[in-house]
Each structure stands twice: as C-alpha cells, then as structure tokens.
Amino acid sequence: MQAKKWVWILFLSLILAFSAVQPVAAVDSDYFGIVEHPHRYTDYSDLIDQIEATQTKWIRISPDWNAIETAKGVYNSTFLDRLDDIVDQLHAKDIKILFILGFTPSWASSNPTAPFPDRTRYKPANWSDWEDYVQFIATRYQGKVTDWEVWNEPDHWGFWKDSVADYKTLLEKAYIQLKNVDPGNRVLMAGLALNDGTQDSYGLNTFFDSLLANGAGDYMDVVNYHAYGSSANLIAKYNGMMDVLNKHGLSGKDIWVTETGYRNSGDKESPKANFVDETYLLHKQFSNIKRIFWYNYRRTGTTGAVEENFGLADAGLNPLKALYYYQAANGAQSFFGDQTENALTLYVNDSPHDSGITPVSGNMKVTEDQYMYFKINDNWLYQTNEGLDPLVYIDVTYLDDGTGRWRLHYDAQSNAYKNAGTVTKSNSQTWITQSFALTDAKFSNSQNAGSDFRIWAELGDLTVKSVTVRKEDNAARAILQTENKQKLMEQVLSTDPAMESYTTVETVGGLTARRIGGNTKYAYFRVSDAFARAGNTNLTIGVQYFDEGTDSIRIQYNSTGSNYQNVYIAKTGTNTWKTAQFAVTNANFSNLQNYSADLRIGNNYDGSVEYIRMVEIIR
Ligand SMILES: [Ca+2]
Ligand SMILES: [Ca+2]
Ligand SMILES: [Ca+2]
Known part of the structure; x- marks a missing residue:
C-alpha cells in the first residue's frame, strides 16, 4: 500500500507536469482555538500579539462576574477598562472571542458565607441578579463578542455546588437574555469536565443525560465538553456524549471541545508537543466537532504543579516546543505582509545577500534571478527529526502570470541546494498551488544565513501568496x-x-x-x-x-x-x-x-x- 503511494507521489512530482492542488491553511484557524485569560496579566498586549502570531483565530476567556460587579449594580471600572481594551485588541486582529459567563459574586451567592472560591460556585440567591449581569455584559460587548458559554464544568463538584435542575435554570435564563440582546448570539452549554471522580462521569445516566432530560437542549446552540486523557479515553468520552445526544434526539447539534490539553507535571515538553498533533488528528475525525480549544496558552508557574504546566509558552511568554506544533498543527504556513516576521514556525529570512523580495498587497514578489529564503523552526522540524518525519511536503501558491520559470531549492541529505523541481508559468493569470513531496529533506539550516529552503525566480519576477510546509500525516x-x-x-x-x-x-x-x-x-x-x-x-x-x-x-x-x-x-x-x-x-x-x-x-x-x-x- 505504501509502495504504491510513493510511486504515485514520485510520478506526480517528477514525470507529470506539475498540477494544481487546493491551498491548505496552516493552523486550521477556525477550528483550533486557545484558552487564555489575558486580563490576569499586565503584559496582555504582548500575549495577544503572540497569540496572533500563531495564526490562532479563537480565544476562550473567563471575565469573572465576581470581579466585574462588586455589589448590585456597582461595576469595577478598572477591570472593565482593561477588559474593553483586550476585547478591542482581539477584535481588531480578527481573533474571535468565546466568553465564559460566571461566577457568582459573594453579594449575590446563595451561600455567601462559604469559603472563597466555593461561594462563587453556588447559584445566585436571586435569579434576577444573574439575568441583569448577563444582560449587562452582553450589551457592553454586543457586536464584538457573539459566542457565550454558560459557566464552566458544572458536572464537577469544584465548579457547581447545586443541582442539575438549577444548572438548567442558569442556562435557560442566560440563553433568553443573550438572545434578547442580540439574536445573533450563539450560546454554548458549559464545557463538561466528564471527570467528577467517579467511574461513570460520561455516557448515559450522568449529569449530561439528566440535563437534557430536564429540557436544557432548548437553551443551547452548541454542546460542549472537555477532552483530557488518552486517545482511547477521549474516544470513549465522545461516544458517551453521542449516546446521550442520540437518546434525546439531539444528535444534530454541533459540538465544541472548549478544553483539550496535556496534563503533565514538570517539563514533559516533547510528549505535550506530540499530544497537540494527536488531539488534532483525533478530533478532526468526528465531523460534528466543529472547534477545539487548547488549554492553555501560558504556563502559570514554575513549581512543577500539574495545573501550571499546560501552557504552550512559559510564564515569560517564551515559546515552548508545543507552541510550534500547535502553530503548525495542519502545516506551518508563512504569511506575508506586515506579519511575515511573526509566523513562528516558518518564516521568510531576508538576511542572505541574494534575497530579493518585496511585499506587495499581502503577497511577496521575488525579483527575477533573486531568491526568497525560508527558515523552519528547529523545534518543529530539524534534520527530519532524526527520521521521524522522513517525508515533507512544501506547497507554494504563486501567481501564474507571464511565461517565466521558478524553482525550489531545499537543504537535502546530499546537497544544501537540491532542486525540487522547475515550474514553467503559462500566463493563466490565476493562483496556482504547486506541491513538492520531498523524500530526502535534511533541513539543517545549511543554506545562506541558516535557511532551510529557497524559491528562485529564475526567469521573470514571481509573486507568491503563501508557502506551507507539512509533515506526513499517515x-x-x-x-x-x-x-x-x-x-x-x-x-x-x-x-x-x-x-x-x-x-x-x-x-x-x-x-x-x-x-x-x-x-x-x-x-x-x-x-x-x-x-x-x-x-x-x-x-x-x-x-x-x-x-x-x-x-x-x-x-x-x-x-x-x-x-x-x-x-x-x-x-x-x-x-x-x-x-x-x-x-x-x-x-x-x-x-x-x-x-x-x-x-x-x-x-x-x-x-x-x-x-x-x-x-x-x-x-
Ligand atoms: Ca492503541
Ligand atoms: Ca531550521
Ligand atoms: Ca530470531
């Protein structure tokens, strides 16, 4: 089977004239989001810039009712000013926001004398306080935030201290307020933990089953759960969710996984990076899972405690290995214009003396007989990862204008400037994606100024829209x-x-x-x-x-x-x-x-x- 595939690849690459394939995105940007709480950091602008550099298009944030409304109708303007700025920055960068609604302030709690934070995990004493808060925040961010998640992990004792029926009421009241403010608002049920310490936390006869039996399906646009564990366990969780949805006639609902991540203590960065690929591969196989969020972006500490170690970047925002895997989950893409230097895993290297590139309206023009050089981050791919990733694809989307020629030279096992193929333009005036399958790539930074491959505009100028590097996925x-x-x-x-x-x-x-x-x-x-x-x-x-x-x-x-x-x-x-x-x-x-x-x-x-x-x- 594999031999046939390789023959086919070689046939396509070497014998046939190059044919066009569909362009592929890098991080599957409308699919893979991030969980992070920028308002907890004073350097949130740096954090947001870096999240943008990963090409992430979704962020899940918990803006905390108990921090916003300090007494009935009294709002914390310092907190809200910061939150406004964060929402505006994200909105300007076209990063979509999922807000979590919760948790109960002491003054509104039905159990205000319980220790903190437990008292914030009880339902409000008066439902009208909850309705007022939801209306307040939905109105404040109308048009900038359209996706709302009602509470977090209500099937976990640490997050919800009341009954299933009470959670259904909380969800229903939020749903009605959100739709009143803007019918375009999308409402997610809270992400279920599916791990409440018992053996039977997912599937039939669980919190979720009971919730739908209470009629909660009418008050959610999207079903939501959290996916931690081995792949076998994650498949069991998905199947358990589907058993419940089928039972209640709701299998047509979209599902978002608003948390996935690698639970580790200490510096297990390679397994964490591998889990990025694994969870992406797994959840992509379930067509009704429309979006997943990685928990979380930034490590919160250095003591080695499990909860501190989920991050893709360390506490100082230095990228960890898993960040490069995350950014390249569906291929590492260099995108041009003013963001060229921010593409973390693959970027244009303009240092070499024979580099000849000019940004042109979001694309990159390579001047005739000059080069555009690329560097692949070594944390993601270096010397084919010692043979772990022997087959690498490079996709180049270029403008087929004129009748010139261009080539791709890559750092191969035998030669730092091996020619991957020569492409002759046919003046079709269309964007064409040329895919190169490399079986002997080395990528050891051996080209000029530490580059790994380059595009040569051999004859005529060349305009390039995007360049993507993909590892083998089969x-x-x-x-x-x-x-x-x-x-x-x-x-x-x-x-x-x-x-x-x-x-x-x-x-x-x-x-x-x-x-x-x-x-x-x-x-x-x-x-x-x-x-x-x-x-x-x-x-x-x-x-x-x-x-x-x-x-x-x-x-x-x-x-x-x-x-x-x-x-x-x-x-x-x-x-x-x-x-x-x-x-x-x-x-x-x-x-x-x-x-x-x-x-x-x-x-x-x-x-x-x-x-x-x-x-x-x-x-
Ligand atoms: Ca197995
Ligand atoms: Ca490199
Ligand atoms: Ca033997």
Whole structure:
C-alpha cells in the first residue's frame, strides 16, 4: 500500500507536469482555538500579539462576574477598562472571542458565607441578579463578542455546588437574555469536565443525560465538553456524549471541545508537543466537532504543579516546543505582509545577500534571478527529526502570470541546494498551488544565513501568496535509541530485567538501536487510538532490523482473529540494516496485548538476539 503511494507521489512530482492542488491553511484557524485569560496579566498586549502570531483565530476567556460587579449594580471600572481594551485588541486582529459567563459574586451567592472560591460556585440567591449581569455584559460587548458559554464544568463538584435542575435554570435564563440582546448570539452549554471522580462521569445516566432530560437542549446552540486523557479515553468520552445526544434526539447539534490539553507535571515538553498533533488528528475525525480549544496558552508557574504546566509558552511568554506544533498543527504556513516576521514556525529570512523580495498587497514578489529564503523552526522540524518525519511536503501558491520559470531549492541529505523541481508559468493569470513531496529533506539550516529552503525566480519576477510546509500525516513511527523518538506510537519501556518488555540500548552496524535479548523478551508498542484502532483493518507495518544470522524475527499484532497475529522476517546474514514491510488487511489495534499494546516484536523463540531501530505503522 505504501509502495504504491510513493510511486504515485514520485510520478506526480517528477514525470507529470506539475498540477494544481487546493491551498491548505496552516493552523486550521477556525477550528483550533486557545484558552487564555489575558486580563490576569499586565503584559496582555504582548500575549495577544503572540497569540496572533500563531495564526490562532479563537480565544476562550473567563471575565469573572465576581470581579466585574462588586455589589448590585456597582461595576469595577478598572477591570472593565482593561477588559474593553483586550476585547478591542482581539477584535481588531480578527481573533474571535468565546466568553465564559460566571461566577457568582459573594453579594449575590446563595451561600455567601462559604469559603472563597466555593461561594462563587453556588447559584445566585436571586435569579434576577444573574439575568441583569448577563444582560449587562452582553450589551457592553454586543457586536464584538457573539459566542457565550454558560459557566464552566458544572458536572464537577469544584465548579457547581447545586443541582442539575438549577444548572438548567442558569442556562435557560442566560440563553433568553443573550438572545434578547442580540439574536445573533450563539450560546454554548458549559464545557463538561466528564471527570467528577467517579467511574461513570460520561455516557448515559450522568449529569449530561439528566440535563437534557430536564429540557436544557432548548437553551443551547452548541454542546460542549472537555477532552483530557488518552486517545482511547477521549474516544470513549465522545461516544458517551453521542449516546446521550442520540437518546434525546439531539444528535444534530454541533459540538465544541472548549478544553483539550496535556496534563503533565514538570517539563514533559516533547510528549505535550506530540499530544497537540494527536488531539488534532483525533478530533478532526468526528465531523460534528466543529472547534477545539487548547488549554492553555501560558504556563502559570514554575513549581512543577500539574495545573501550571499546560501552557504552550512559559510564564515569560517564551515559546515552548508545543507552541510550534500547535502553530503548525495542519502545516506551518508563512504569511506575508506586515506579519511575515511573526509566523513562528516558518518564516521568510531576508538576511542572505541574494534575497530579493518585496511585499506587495499581502503577497511577496521575488525579483527575477533573486531568491526568497525560508527558515523552519528547529523545534518543529530539524534534520527530519532524526527520521521521524522522513517525508515533507512544501506547497507554494504563486501567481501564474507571464511565461517565466521558478524553482525550489531545499537543504537535502546530499546537497544544501537540491532542486525540487522547475515550474514553467503559462500566463493563466490565476493562483496556482504547486506541491513538492520531498523524500530526502535534511533541513539543517545549511543554506545562506541558516535557511532551510529557497524559491528562485529564475526567469521573470514571481509573486507568491503563501508557502506551507507539512509533515506526513499517515504514519505513526518510533525511532528506537537511547531516548526513543516517537510519533503517534510508543514503545513500552521497562528498566526491570525481569519484565517481558525489557530491552536494552546498543549500537550495532553504526546505528543505536534496541536489543531484544532472549526468548521471553519483546519490544512492545502502543499505537495511538487517534491514529489506528479497532476497525482500521488495512495497515502497513514496517520494521527496520539488523540482518544478523539466518534465523527469523516474529512480529505479532492485534488482529481481528488474534491478539498476537504472526508475521515473520527471515534474516539472511548480511550484517546490514534492512527494512521489512507487511501490508495487513485484518488489523484490529484494540490495545489487547500485554501492557495494552497493539504490536510486539520478538526473536521467534529461537534463542537469538534481535536489534530493532525503527517501527512504523502506515495507514
Ligand atoms: Ca531550521
Ligand atoms: Ca492503541
Ligand atoms: Ca530470531
């Protein structure tokens, strides 16, 4: 299957005249938003500028009723002035705002003597206070804020201290006020935590089921929940939400996931970055999920506590690895005009002496016989991430005016200025997107002034609208070494020699790899359910192994017929590294092997030692 695909790519790239494909966006900007609360920071303008640089188009903000209305009808003008400025700045940058409505001020609380913040989590003593507040803030921001979320996580004891019926009343009263102020307002139910400490926090017979039984479906335009956990857990949460919606005849409602993120303590930045790709890939598969928000933008502290570590940038607004992954979730795009220098993951480098570019109404003109250079941020892609991302696409959208020629030169394994192809213009006066599939990219900053690739306007000026770099999205892969590099799959690692999953690291044939020593040892792999799960039966399994001896290697995968379906590699004693691929039609990766794995590799119980360098699953 993969071989056919590669042949097709090469055929398209090298033999056919280049054909046009649809332009792709970078961060899928109307899909992937951010959760952040700029009003909590004095440097909120810097924060907003940086969020804009990620090409994010949605932000979810909690402006806090208890901070705004300090006594009945008394408003905190300092707070509101700052909030006004934030809304205006975001509005000017075309970043759309989702406001969270809550939480109850002490003076309005039905339990005002409870400790803070618990007293803000009770319903108001008088519903009219709530109605007045909703009307006040909806009126103040009419035309600038059109999306409203009523409370946060009411199925979690920490956020809502009253009954399901009381929450339905809160939602209903807010809905009526919001629609009265502006019928164009869109109302979201509160994002459900789906994690209240019990085993049964999602699916039937839960808060959500009860809420819809109370008639709340009439008072929400959008269903909303929060998605934290493993991919298997996130799929279960989605299915649980759908079970409830189907039960109540509401499966046609749009769903927004207003929080997703990586719960970690300490500096686990690589897994967090990988989870950006994983959660995007997973939720894109559910067509009624229209938008997801990453929680959150900025790390709030440095003590290592879990709640501090969700951020894409550190407390000082320095980008972390996950920010580059976020900005490039659907490809890294350089956008021109006055924002050129802000595109974080991919940007134009105008330092080289032969750079010849001029911004022209949001596009970039490259002068004849000069170059436009690009740098790819090394946190996202450097030397193909040691082989984790061997296939890279570059899409160039250019104006097909005149009959000139242009080329793309990239930093390849063999040559820092390898020609990816020559494009001859045909004067169609249309925008054309040219896609280059690069199988040998290196991207090690080897071109002039640390660049990774360049466009050469060989004959005639060239006008470019956008340039996008995309990684392969149909492969899960693990490179096994001292510290494994992993994408959408992971090796089960054990340091206990008694464990079946125990492997060691050795260098053999010039490569560092994992050694599987003995009949009872296996390299076990868990493949993300976001990538392959039960029902994805057609997969290709690739294994890079050291071809020592003439015995065999046994690969066992979770299939429709067996949790340990066998395929074998027969070694031929060449003492070289080789790669074997198996196209299987009965895969059923259901996490049913030991350690919840989907795949394992062993020595075929013949007393031999095996060395494995790379394992990949291709869809
Ligand atoms: Ca670079
Ligand atoms: Ca799995
Ligand atoms: Ca063997």
